[in-house]
Amino acid sequence: xxxxxxxxxxxxxxxxxxxxxxxxxxxxxxxxxxxxxxxxxxxxxxxxxxxxxxxxxxxxxxxxxxxxxxxxxxxxxxxxxxxxxxxxxxxxxxxxxxxxxxxxxxxxxxxxxxxxxxxxxxxxxxxxxxxxxxxxxxxxxxxxxxxxxxxxxxxxxxxxxxxxxxxxxxxxxxxxxxxxxxxxxxxxxxxxxxxxxxxxxxxxxxxxxxxxxxxxxxxxxxxxxxxxxxxxxxxxxxxxxxxxxxxxxxxxxxxxxxxxxxxxxxxxxxxxxxxxxxxxxxxxxxxxxxxxxxxxxxxxxxxxxxxxxxxxxxxxxxxxxxxxxxxxxxxxxxxxxxxxxxxxxxxxxxxxxxxxxxxxxxxxxxxxxxxxxxxxxxxxxxxxxxxxxxxxxxxxxxxxxxxxxxxxxxxxxxxxxxxxxxxxxxxxxxxxxxxxxxxxxxxxxxxxxxxxxxxxxxxx
Numbered sequence: 001x002x003x004x005x006x007x008x009x010x011x012x013x014x015x016x017x018x019x020x021x022x023x024x025x026x027x028x029x030x031x032x033x034x035x036x037x038x039x040x041x042x043x044x045x046x047x048x049x050x051x052x053x054x055x056x057x058x059x060x061x062x063x064x065x066x067x068x069x070x071x072x073x074x075x076x077x078x079x080x081x082x083x084x085x086x087x088x089x090x091x092x093x094x095x096x097x098x099x100x101x102x103x104x105x106x107x108x109x110x111x112x113x114x115x116x117x118x119x120x121x122x123x124x125x126x127x128x129x130x131x132x133x134x135x136x137x138x139x140x141x142x143x144x145x146x147x148x149x150x151x152x153x154x155x156x157x158x159x160x161x162x163x164x165x166x167x168x169x170x171x172x173x174x175x176x177x178x179x180x181x182x183x184x185x186x187x188x189x190x191x192x193x194x195x196x197x198x199x200x201x202x203x204x205x206x207x208x209x210x211x212x213x214x215x216x217x218x219x220x221x222x223x224x225x226x227x228x229x230x231x232x233x234x235x236x237x238x239x240x241x242x243x244x245x246x247x248x249x250x251x252x253x254x255x256x257x258x259x260x261x262x263x264x265x266x267x268x269x270x271x272x273x274x275x276x277x278x279x280x281x282x283x284x285x286x287x288x289x290x291x292x293x294x295x296x297x298x299x300x301x302x303x304x305x306x307x308x309x310x311x312x313x314x315x316x317x318x319x320x321x322x323x324x325x326x327x328x329x330x331x332x333x334x335x336x337x338x339x340x341x342x343x344x345x346x347x348x349x350x351x352x353x354x355x356x357x358x359x360x361x362x363x364x365x366x367x368x369x370x371x372x373x374x375x376x377x378x379x380x381x382x383x384x385x386x387x388x389x390x391x392x393x394x395x396x397x398x399x400x401x402x403x404x405x406x407x408x409x410x411x412x413x414x415x416x417x418x419x420x421x422x423x424x425x426x427x428x429x430x431x432x433x434x435x436x437x438x439x440x441x442x443x444x445x446x447x448x449x450x451x452x453x454x455x456x457x458x459x460x
Contacts, residue, residue, distance in 0.1 A: 001208040001209060001210050001211055001214050001391065002173055002208065002209040002211070003172065003173065003202050003205035003207070003208060003209075004172075004173045004174065004175055004178065004205060004207040004208060004209050004390075004392065005172050005173065005174055005175070005202070005205060005207070006153075006174070006175055006207075007118070007119070007153065007174065008118075008170065008171045008172050008174065009119070010203070011171055011172060011201055011202065011203060012026060012171065012194075014201075014203065015194065015195060015196065015201065019195070019196055019200070021194075021195045021196070023056075023086060024086065024089070025195055026171075026194045026195055027056070027059060027060060027063055027086060027090070028063060029192065029193055029194045029195045030060045030063070030145075030170050030192050030194060031060055031063035031064040031066075031067055032067065033168060033170075033190075033192030033193055033194075034060070034064045034112070034143065034145065034168050034192065035064060035067040035068060037143070037166070037168060037190060038068065038072070038110065038143075041141075041166075042109065042110060042141075045071060045072055045073070046072065046073075046108070046109030046110050047072070047073040047074075047075070047108040047109045047110070047140075048065075048068055048072045048073065048074050048075070048108055048109070048110045048112065049075050049077065049105070049106055049107070049108035049110070049111050049112070049138075049140065050062075050064060050065050050074065050075070050076050050077070050112040050114060051077045051078075051079070051105070051111075051112070051113060051114060051115055051131070051135065052065075052076065052077070052078050052082075052087075052114045052115070053078075053080055053114060053115040053116055053149075054078075054080040054081055054082060054083040054084070054087060055083065055084050055087065055116075055117070056084050056086050056087065056117070057114050057115065057116055057117035057145055057146055058078065058080075058082065058087050058114050058115065059082075059084060059086040059087035059089075059090045060114055060145050060146070060170070061076070061112060061114025061145055062076065062078075062082070062087060062090035062091050062093075062094050062099075062114075063090050063093075063094075064112065064114070064145075065094050065099045066090070066093055066094045066097050066099060069094070069097045069098055069099050070097070070098075073108075074099055074100065075100055075102050075106060075108065076094065076099050076100065076101050076102065077101070077102050077103070077104065077105060077106075078091070078101065079127070079131060105131070105134045105135065105138070107138050107139060107140060108138075108140045109140050109141065110140050110141050110143065111135060111138050111140040111141070111142045111143070112143045112144075112145060113135060113142065113143065113144045113145060113148060113149050113162040113164065114145040115128070115131070115132075115149035115162070116128075116149040116150070117145070117146040117147060117170075118146050118147040118151075118153055118169070118170075118174050118176055118177075119153055120147075120149075120150070120151070120152045120153060120158065121152060121153055122152075122158070123158045123159060124150055124158055124159070124160065128149075128150075129159070129160050132149060132150055132160050132161065132162050133160065135162055136162065136163050141165050141166075142162065142163065142164045142165045142166075142187070143164060143165065143166050143167075143168060144162055144164035144166070144167040144168070144186070144187075145168060145170075146167075146168070146169050146170045147167060147169060147174065147176060147177060147182075147186070148161045148162035148163065148164045148167060148182075148185045148186060149161060149162045150162055150185075151176055151177075151179075151181070151182050151185060151186075152176065153174075153176050154176060154179070154357070154358065155175060155176040155177070155178065155179025155181060155182050155360075156179065156181060156357055157181050157182075157185070161182075161185045162185070163184070163185050163187075164185060164186055164187040165187040165188070166187045166188045166189075166190060167186045167187055167188070167189050167190070168190045168191075168192050169189060169190070169191055169192065170191075170192050170194060171191070171192065171194045171198075171201055172191065172198060172201060172202050173189070173191060173209055175207060175360050177189060178209070178381050178392050178394060179359065179360075179381070180356060180359065180379045180380040180381060181356070183380045183381060183394070206388060206389050206390065207360070207389070207390045207391075207392070208389070208390070208391050208392070209391075209392050209394065210384075210391050210392060210393045210394075210395075210428060210431075210432060212395070212432065212436060214428060214429075214432060215428075215429050215432040215433060215436070215460075216421075216425065216429045217429070217433070217460060218230075218254065218255035218415075218416060218419050218421075220255070226257075227257035227258055228257055228258065228283070229257060230255055230256060230257030230258075230418075230419050231256050231257055231258070231285040231286065231415070231417075231418030231419040231420065232256070232257065232258040232259075232260065232281060232283050232284050232285050232286075232418060233248075233251045233256045233258070233259050233260070233284070233285070233286050233287070233288060233411075233414050233415055233417075233418040234260045234262050234277075234280045234281055234284040234286070234287045234288070234306075235247045235248045235251065235259065235260070235261055235262065235287075235288045235289075235291075235411070235414065236262045236263075236280075236287065236288065236289040236290075236293065236301050237261045237262060237263040237267060237292075238263075238290075238291070238292045238293030238294045238296055238313070239292060239293065239294030239295075239296070240291075240292025240293075240294065241263070241267055241292065242292065242404070242407075243291035243292030243312070243404065243407040244261060244263075244288075244291050244292055244407070245261065245267070245270065245274075246291070246404050246407040246408055246411065246450050246451075246454075247288045247291055247407050247408070247410045247411030247414065248261050248270075248271075248274045248411065249271070249274075249408075249411065249451070249454055250407070250408040250409075250410075250411030250412050250415065250453075250454050250457070251288070251411040251412070251414050251415035251418070252273060252274070252415070253415075253454045253455075253457055253458050254411070254412050254415040254416065254430075254433065254457055255415060255416075255419060256414075256415040256418045256419060257419075258275065259273070259274050259275065260274070260275040260276065260277050260281050260284070261274050261275070261276050261277075262276075262277050262278065262279065262280055262281075262301075263276065263278065264278060264296075279300075280301060280304065280306070284306055284418075285306070285307070285417070285418040285419075285420070286306060286307045286308065286309070286414050286415075286417035286418035287301065287302075287304075287306050287307070287308045287309070287414070288308070288309045288311070288410050288411060288413075288414035289301050289302065289308060289309070289310055289311070289314060290309075290310050290311035290312040290313055290314040290315070290410070291311050291312050291406070291407045291410055292312065292313070292407070293312060293313040293314060294313060295313075298314055298317055298319050298320070299319055299322075302314075302319070302320070302322065302323045303322060303323075305326060305327075307327075307328035307329070307330075307417045307418075307423065308323060308326070308328070308329050308330065308417075309330045309332060309410050309413050309414040309417065310323060310329065310330065310331050310332070311331075311332045311333070311406065311407075311410045312337065312406070315331075315333050315337035315338070315340050315341045315344075316337070316340050316344075318344055320341070320344065321344065321345070324345070324370050324373055326372075327372055327423075328417065328422065328423045329372070329373050329374065329423065330373075330374045330375075330376065330413055330417065330423050330426065330427050331373060331374070331375045331376065332375075332376045332378065332406065332409060332410055332413070333375070333376075333377060333378065334377075334378040334379070334406070335352050335355055335356060335377075335378070335379065336352055338355060338362070338363075338366075338377055339351065339352055339355055341366070342355075342362060342365075342366065345366065345369065345370070347362075347365050347366055347369060348362060348365065350362065356379075359377060359379065359383055360383070360390065363375060363377050363383050363385045363390060364385065364388060364390065366385070367385040367386060367387060367388050367389075367390075368388050371386070371387040371388065372386075372387075373386070373423075374386040374423040374424050374427050376409075376413075376427050376431060378406065380396070380398075381393065381394050381396075382394075382396060382431055382435070384424070384427050384428060384431060386423070386424045391428060393428075393431050393432060393435055395432065395435035395436060395439060396434070396435040396438060397435075397438060397439070397445070398445070399438045399441065399445045399446075399448050400434070400435075400438050400448070400453075402448055402449070402450065403450075404449070404450030405434075405448075405450055405453065407450065408434065408450045408453045408454060409430060409431065409434045412430035412433055412434055412457065413426050413427055413430035413431070414426075415430075416429055416430055433457050433460055434453065434457075436456075436460060437453045437454075437456035437457045437459075437460065438453060438456070440456045440459065440460075441453075441456055
């Protein structure tokens with residue numbers, strides 16, 4: 001996993017003070033990183049159009065224009081001039097090597113956006129909006145310097161942004177790149193080296209980007225075992241029985257030795273390997289509850305010390321508060337459910353819009369109040385938090401936006417809990433398995449069924 005930061009100004013400052021690196025030197029490395037990308041990506045010396053703002057993000061672009069000059073056909077546009085000391089120095093250097101400065105937007109093979117960096121803290125004015133609209137209509141390959149212009153430091157769109165094919169972000173990863181709003185704007189993300197390796201540039205962090213290699217699959221490495229060795233997951237099947245049964249199937253496919261569907265009434269259509277009961281079996285090692293649960297009494301299912309995955313309908317029931325005091329609890333709400341949970345917990349009364357604008361803030365607030373609880377907030381980018389540390393899973397996609405997908409996720413996490421994973425480990429690996437399975441699905445991206453996710457999980 002990789003570290004993710006709120007901002008990198010303090011990291012730049014560390015370079016100045018600890019490593020005796022100048023602002024000029026960091027900027028040269030930023031521009032060189034973009035140069036290296038262009039030289040590797042584009043082999044036929046294309047035309048390059050660079051649009052630079054008045055600040056230091058713009059100065060990065062001017063420095064890039066200088067480095068490209070002589071090999072590429074470079075055109076530099078500076079609609080707001082050069083205002084910072086570094087941008088003024090860079091424009092002098094660019095002119096000396098013959099960079100052509102133009103006064104309009106032109107189509108090119110490559111379009112590089114250096115208007116605004118990740119520190120943007122205001123809404124764009126009409127002129128900036130018009131410029132970005134024109135940039136987005138260009139046909140060239142689009143590169144954003146640091147972050148697509150128009151995405152502010154909270155990851156919000158203000159109110160429009162550049163739409164990049166690749167974002168080359170400076171020094172380290174930033175949270176603003178991983179808002180749900182930014183997902184369709186950033187393209188692929190590359191991190192530019194600023195003069196020292198990232199291990200030296202970065203500091204301690206409380207936010208991390210998950211990678212495929214972070215998954216820990218439940219491979220069976222012991223030879224002398226029996227079905228009980230691999231846990232017993234009790235899935236509470238509520239009013240909408242299909243949801244609970246999907247969780248049962250997912251749990252069994254992900255290695256759990258025993259699965260019991262717990263229901264007040266008989267379930268007629270159930271696979272032979274799934275057991276049935278009217279209460280939580282005494283030898284259960286984990287519980288999944290909430291999927292399609294309805295308005296049933298939850299107290300008899302949650303007032304025990306068994307590790308639990310809690311989902312869906314339970315986030316509207318105040319009785320959930322008793323479960324939040326327990327250990328090894330995993331919550332898996334979507335945005336609307338999380339808004340209800342925040343209200344029940346007396347943390348905040350917010351709309352879905354307000355939550356989506358500040359997902360990192362509110363999951364951090366919840367995690368601070370309930371440090372023992374692991375929470376997974378569903379979205380375009382999944383956020384997982386425990387004890388005020390946040391883990392981002394970006395590997396999912398719109399293919400998962402189907403009914404039943406979340407029920408499968410609950411079953412996957414519940415299966416790992418039942419097999420002895422701790423709550424955070426089960427949530428991270430279950431979420432990654434869910435996302436990776438969807439990536440491996442080969443049919444049309446609109447056709448995925450929950451059962452398809454389960455089938456792909458078997459192949460990981």
